Amino acid sequence: MNNFVRILVILVIAGLVATETSAQTVIGNFGDWTVFKDSTGKNRACYIASEPKKETGKYKSRGDTYIMLTSRPAEKSRDVFELRAGYSYKKASEVAVRISNRVFTLFTDGGTAWAYDSKVDRALARAMIGGRDMLVTGYSSRGSKTVDTYSLTGFTAAYKAMNKACGLR
Template sequence: MIKIISPSFIVLASFVLSCATNAQTYEKVKTTDHWEAHKSRSGKGRFCFVGSEPIEKKGAYKRRDKTYVLVTHRPNDKKNKVDIFELVAGYTYKKDSGVTIKIGSQKFELFTSGGTAWAKTSKTDQALARAMKRGNTMTVAGTSSRGTKTLDTYSLKGFTAAYNAIGTNCEKK
């Protein structure tokens, strides 16, 4: 089954609502071809993120929730965390499975927990962000808890502009 998704970015609203344990507000700072950049504040200070939905989703699934990728900056955390890569699959991953991301000739392996995948190290987070700035598309291969294999394609058009916007809005002060 192939499903083409237009970049509606309603998924970001879902993310914002799911993360809001208290009354946080999110301000959109940039919209590009397929990416949005937002900024906000939490108890630890400000943070910013870019997000996008896939432009194409493949897999023999009957039902799947929203899937999206985020890259977050949390400059006021003790470790000055930037380029935190997070992938929400829209389903629960198979236990002990990984996710493979391809951008051009580069390949990245992520670990999974529940319905989310992350890079194993901050160096991998940063390498992913660099590759995303240079690439045209990003493919994400994963396996659901029911054994369904999925392959999602994200456009990277506009990623760099959105990424630069969160860098400007979330500089460490």
């Protein structure tokens, strides 16, 4: 997981508007999840992330694959679910996320999948708290089906640590 943390920190640094006063820290590891905090002035961001435990599908190569759940209190943004597939999704396709007996549908943009709205983000977070694992099914731009399995072990503790780090209840 240390290599994953290093790669994720690099990706987050590249993806966020960073300033010289930015201070990113790893809050801790909780089971299969890692908690991060980025303090850039008043614009604090806290997020948790994990890699899949199992990746299935017919593909020649695949980039980094992970899920992040992000909260930005100053923007009143909470529990934003983001899935990085490690490949470009089929245009106008959707991704299915199954947790226990619930299925959530996400929209895709390039190699990323997002919830359609904040209500779905919050419902995903609640389902992840009570779940054991999460199956993610998507289709690449070449039509290849992938099914990734994420462990939810440690998610609840990571979620609580993320909220505490960002001053959320």
